[in-house]
Amino acid sequence: MIKQTIAFLGAGSMAEAMISGMVESGNIPAQQIIVTNRQNQDRLNEIQNKYGVRTVLKDDLNYSEVDQFILAMKPKDIDAVLEDLKYKITPNQVLVSVLAGISTSYMEERLNDKQQVIRVMPNTSSMLRESATAICPGQYTQMDNVIVAKELLQSIGKVFVIDEENMDVFTGIAGSGPAYFYYLMENIEETGNAEGMDRETLREIGAQTLLGAAKMMLERDESPTELRENVTSPNGTTAAGLEALHQSGGGEAISDAIKGAASRSKEMSKELEGLLVGSK
Numbered sequence: 288m289i290k291q292t293i294a295f296l297g298a299g300s301m302a303e304a305m306i307s308g309m310v311e312s313g314n315i316p317a318q319q320i321i322v323t324n325r326q327n328q329d330r331l332n333e334i335q336n337k338y339g340v341r342t343v344l345k346d347d348l349n350y351s352e353v354d355q356f357i358l359a360m361k362p363k364d365i366d367a368v369l370e371d372l373k374y375k376i377t378p379n380q381v382l383v384s385v386l387a388g389i390s391t392s393y394m395e396e397r398l399n400d401k402q403q404v405i406r407v408m409p410n411t412s413s414m415l416r417e418s419a420t421a422i423c424p425g426q427y428t429q430m431d432n433v434i435v436a437k438e439l440l441q442s443i444g445k446v447f448v449i450d451e452e453n454m455d456v457f458t459g460i461a462g463s464g465p466a467y468f469y470y471l472m473e474n475i476e477e478t479g480n481a482e483g484m485d486r487e488t489l490r491e492i493g494a495q496t497l498l499g500a501a502k503m504m505l506e507r508d509e510s511p512t513e514l515r516e517n518v519t520s521p522n523g524t525t526a527a528g529l530e531a532l533h534q535s536g537g538g539e540a541i542s543d544a545i546k547g548a549a550s551r552s553k554e555m556s557k558e559l560e561g562l563l564v565g566s567k
């Protein structure tokens with residue numbers, strides 16, 4: 288059981304997905320989770336009623352009772368948040384950021400000397416405790432705090448400790464990834480529906496197919512290539528489907544999606560640094 292007190296700064300869709308998974312896991316008492324935002328009291332009431340966590344507007348938060356702050360606002364708000372936190376927290380408290388494109392050094396440079404920070408990248412499947420989450424500690428973060436953060440994140444799915452240089456591509460694969468699969472499903476539904484099947488059944492069929500394939504990859508000792516070849520009978524339906532996919536640039540499209548998201552993640556950090564230089 289996690290003993291630390293956690294405060295979310297931000298109560299949007301990503302925060303909610305994480306809160307839902309954490310509370311559901313039972314690994315941390317709901318009363319040890321505090322959720323804040325700047326002004327939307329209705330949203331805080333909604334979160335409190337749904338999950339039994341404590342909520343408060345961020346200006347009324349008792350910062351000294353918090354062990355780990357989870358930053359869950361939009362990247363554009365990061366400078367204001369760090370400027371504010373600098374005067375409110377001590378080096379033994381930890382900042383855990385889920386913001387896309389914000390590096391540990393970016394945060395460290397704008398906080399007090401040797402502030403402990405951790406950069407993480409979860410996804411919205413946190414809601415069902417099925418996130419693929421990356422974690423990457425800053426240079427001053429103590430190992431015992433990394434362990435607690437990891438335990439907390441394990442309550443919402445699988446955790447991968449990665450080098451920061453891989454955070455952008457991880458974001459392109461796993462942070463944004465659920466959206467690619469939803470897009471795939473939208474197109475599956477569209478096509479099946481045009482052929483006369485009803486959308487509700489199609490959703491179940493498509494999702495079960497996706498789930499089955501995911502489980503095969505996680506639970507069987509075969510590569511995706513071997514698994515694909517096992518489905519593909521010579522001159523059969525799969526061969527025809529894969530050929531059409533190949534002709535339409537399916538593989539390239541997936542690769543471009545990951546590269547596009549990763550490059551946007553890099554660009555977002557550069558944009559913020561540019562903003563800062565411009566503001567001087």
Ligand SMILES: NC(=O)C1=CN([C@@H]2O[C@H](COP(=O)(O)OP(=O)(O)OC[C@H]3O[C@@H](n4cnc5c(N)ncnc54)[C@H](OP(=O)(O)O)[C@@H]3O)[C@@H](O)[C@H]2O)C=CC1
Pocket residue numbers: 295296297298299300301302323324325326327345359360361362364367368385386387408409410411462463
């Ligand atoms: N959505 C996703 O799939 C994923 C998102 N992320 C990251 O999660 C972050 C949040 O995204 P998302 O949940 O979609 O964003 P939302 O816009 O839904 O939520 C942002 C929240 O931050 C609050 N907020 C803004 N400034 C502050 C502040 N200074 N202190 C406290 N709260 C504040 C806002 O409320 P108010 O205006 O009242 O302050 C709002 O509750 C982003 O940085 C994104 O990169 C990471 C992985 C996946």
Ligand SMILES: O=C(O)[C@@H]1CCC=N1
Pocket residue numbers: 387458462463
């Ligand atoms: O779209 C975004 O920027 C965020 C980060 C990863 C998923 N959603």
